[in-house]
Amino acid sequence: MNRVDTEITVQVDGLRREFDSKEGKVTALDGVNLQVRKGEIFGVLGPNGAGKTTMIRILSTLLLPTSGKAGVMGFDVAKEPEKIRAVINMASGAERAGYDFISARGNLWFFSQLYGIPSEEAHKRINELSDMLGLQGYLDRKFYALSTGYKQRVTLVRAFINDPKVVFLDEPTIGLDVMTALSIREYILKQAKEYGRTILIATHNMAEVDAICNRVAIIDKGKILACDTPAALKRSLGAPSLVLEVSPVPAPGSLEPLGKLDGVKGYTSSVDEERGLSRIQVVVDGDGSAQSVIDSVRKSGMTVVSNWRQQATLEEVFVALVGRGFREREHEVA
Amino acid sequence: MKLHSNPWLRTAYARLWVRAKSIYGEPLWVAVNVGFPFFTSFSFTMVYRAYGLGAYAGFAILGGVMISFWGNVLWSMASQFNWDKQVGLFEIYISSPAPITAILVGMSLGGILGTAPSAAMVALLGWVIFAPPIHPFWPAVALIFSLTLASLYAMGMALSSLYLAYGREADSVNEALHEPVSLISGVYFPSVGAISPFPFAIQAAASLVPLTIGMDALRQSLGFPIKVPFIPLYIEALILALMALILLLASSRALRFLENKGRRTGSIAVRQR
Numbered sequence: 006m007n008r009v010d011t012e013i014t015v016q017v018d019g020l021r022r023e024f025d026s027k028e029g030k031v032t033a034l035d036g037v038n039l040q041v042r043k044g045e046i047f048g049v050l051g052p053n054g055a056g057k058t059t060m061i062r063i064l065s066t067l068l069l070p071t072s073g074k075a076g077v078m079g080f081d082v083a084k085e086p087e088k089i090r091a092v093i094n095m096a097s098g099a100e101r102a103g104y105d106f107i108s109a110r111g112n113l114w115f116f117s118q119l120y121g122i123p124s125e126e127a128h129k130r131i132n133e134l135s136d137m138l139g140l141q142g143y144l145d146r147k148f149y150a151l152s153t154g155y156k157q158r159v160t161l162v163r164a165f166i167n168d169p170k171v172v173f174l175d176e177p178t179i180g181l182d183v184m185t186a187l188s189i190r191e192y193i194l195k196q197a198k199e200y201g202r203t204i205l206i207a208t209h210n211m212a213e214v215d216a217i218c219n220r221v222a223i224i225d226k227g228k229i230l231a232c233d234t235p236a237a238l239k240r241s242l243g244a245p246s247l248v249l250e251v252s253p254v255p256a257p258g259s260l261e262p263l264g265k266l267d268g269v270k271g272y273t274s275s276v277d278e279e280r281g282l283s284r285i286q287v288v289v290d291g292d293g294s295a296q297s298v299i300d301s302v303r304k305s306g307m308t309v310v311s312n313w314r315q316q317a318t319l320e321e322v323f324v325a326l327v328g329r330g331f332r333e334r335e336h337e338v339a
Numbered sequence: 340m341k342l343h344s345n346p347w348l349r350t351a352y353a354r355l356w357v358r359a360k361s362i363y364g365e366p367l368w369v370a371v372n373v374g375f376p377f378f379t380s381f382s383f384t385m386v387y388r389a390y391g392l393g394a395y396a397g398f399a400i401l402g403g404v405m406i407s408f409w410g411n412v413l414w415s416m417a418s419q420f421n422w423d424k425q426v427g428l429f430e431i432y433i434s435s436p437a438p439i440t441a442i443l444v445g446m447s448l449g450g451i452l453g454t455a456p457s458a459a460m461v462a463l464l465g466w467v468i469f470a471p472p473i474h475p476f477w478p479a480v481a482l483i484f485s486l487t488l489a490s491l492y493a494m495g496m497a498l499s500s501l502y503l504a505y506g507r508e509a510d511s512v513n514e515a516l517h518e519p520v521s522l523i524s525g526v527y528f529p530s531v532g533a534i535s536p537f538p539f540a541i542q543a544a545a546s547l548v549p550l551t552i553g554m555d556a557l558r559q560s561l562g563f564p565i566k567v568p569f570i571p572l573y574i575e576a577l578i579l580a581l582m583a584l585i586l587l588l589a590s591s592r593a594l595r596f597l598e599n600k601g602r603r604t605g606s607i608a609v610r611q612r
Contacts, residue, residue, distance in 0.1 A: 024604075024605055025604075062605070065434045066433070066434055066602070067433060067434055067602065067607050068600075068602055068605055068607070069603055084603075087436060090434055090435055090436045090529035091436045093434070094434075094435075095434055097427065100426075100427040101426065101427070102426050102427035102428045102431055103426075103428075104357050104360075104361055105361075105364075105367055106360065106361045106364030107357060107360055107361060107364065111356075111357070111360065114353070115353045115354075115356070115357050116435075118346075118349045118350055118352070118353030118430065118437075119346075119350055119353070119431070119432065119435040120435060120436060120437070121345070121346025121349050121350070121436070122349075128477070147364070163431075167435075207380045214482070275558055
């Protein structure tokens with residue numbers, strides 16, 4: 006993990022953002038407080054609709070807060086957006102922003118000019134960053150001819166083209182294959198470690214947070230539920246969680262009694278269609294609770310095909326905090 | 340990293356380069372840019388000749404030249420910004436320190452640079468094939484042509500902000516505007532002045548479009564044999580300069596307004612997923 010400075014680069018106090026919708030006001034952020042330090046890779050982890058992207062848009066000056074304060078490098082997002090724009094950059098994993106009939110290099114040079122970087126310096130930087138991401142051999146291809154993974158690499162070169170002090174990344178590896186995602190994570194890590202940049206990543210990818218983030222804030226329904234290092238958050242659960250593989254796949258609602266058992270902090274389930282099984286992860290506070298979960302599942306007519314205990318993951322931290330997993334939460338929000 | 344002392348010029352130049360390069364990067368588009376205006380002006384010229392109005396042929400060729408720029412203003416300026424928004428480029432512009440006016444000016448100059456060869460080709464082909472009788476005063480032609488382009492592209496910038504506000508309807512607005520504006524602006528025949536087929540009210544309304552005044556001023560400065568001036572040339576030059584200035588200021592203010600509104604309402608970015 007990289008060395009983190011004590012200098013605060015991102016400061017958020019009581020941040021609230023509402024949107025108007027047909028159904029009335031929707032609260033995307035509800036009194037968020039956080040501090041991110043120089044050189045830190047800070048994850049904002051939560052299911053879709055939790056408020057992650059809204060936070061990134063406010064910090065990158067694309068959106069104003071409804072109330073509360075947010076600052077980057079000591080500048081206020083509402084009052085001094087121009088000063089912030091000179092020292093930040095941002096990118097979304099879902100964006101495919103580029104001019105199709107221009108080469109990747111041409112696109113990157115264009116983006117560098119938005120920051121007034123002299124061409125010679127810009128090309129040097131394009132080459133350096135592209136080398137880190139394995140994009141060098143593709144720089145002269147037209148943008149439209151690049152695969153999704155390489156377009157995403159172009160986006161990530163763009164995000165660091167202006168030597169930013171703070172970078173906001175929204176789901177930087179979404180939709181990418183494992184190897185590409187790994188190389189992008191290494192690149193992000195290097196940017197923070199070697200150049201002391203602050204990188205704030207909004208994601209719902211727990212493996213990503215585990216792999217590269219110094220600290221993580223777990224967010225749900227616009228509120229930060231917990232904020233610490235990934236290891237400390239997992240340690241906070243105490244006992245290892247219980248995993249059950251059951252058959253047949255439980256009917257909707259049939260697992261709800263589990264949440265009411267003593268010692269059960271929450272559960273999440275997924276279906277393994279290939280094997281015709283359902284996997285249930287239960288956050289429990291000890292061995293006694295684990296046994297009562299197994300008994301309860303059996304009583305409800307399901308067969309426990311296998312069960313084991315495993316070290317807690319960040320999803321289980323989320324389950325313990327909310328009582329439900331990401332998928333269930335996204336379903337509720339939808 | 341040291342920032343260059345003039346990011347405005349760098350941004351404008353970069354946007355110009357992207358615009359021009361994109362136009363030439365699409366060979367079919369280049370062919371359409373030359374072919375569409377040429378064949379339309381060719382048709383009008385043939386009609387004029389068939390009715391014994393060969394002296395009017397120059398109007399149609401001039402129309403073919405200017406319609407290229409008008410098309411570019413509508414499709415490559417106004418709706419381009421909306422496309423930029425749809426693919427996420429607009430939020431990159433806004434979150435960077437780049438001045439939005441530099442981006443717009445760069446888009447305009449790139450559009451002019453990308454369209455100029457097509458327009459020149461139409462002029463050359465028209466000249467060679469139909470040899471329209473003209474007696475131009477070239478310094479006036481150059482001045483009026485520049486002022487017309489300046490006011491036209493300033494209008495494109497103003498439309499950009501309008502289209503940003505209206506979003507996806509931009510393409511439909513383009514479709515709806517293209518032909519009627521071409522008609523009342525007098526691209527292929529004088530729509531204002533003594534031989535205009537339109538009543539004065541429509542002529543006055545048409546004069547609000549820079550293309551109308553520009554076309555009339557170009558007809559005057561090119562010295563076509565049919566003299567049908569609407570208003571004196573120097574007044575038209577002043578009007579064009581004024582239009583360019585007003586539209587430029589309006590577009591800059593409108594974009595700033597839209598940016599602020601977008602930051603309040605969340606409409607700068609189109610969610611990508």
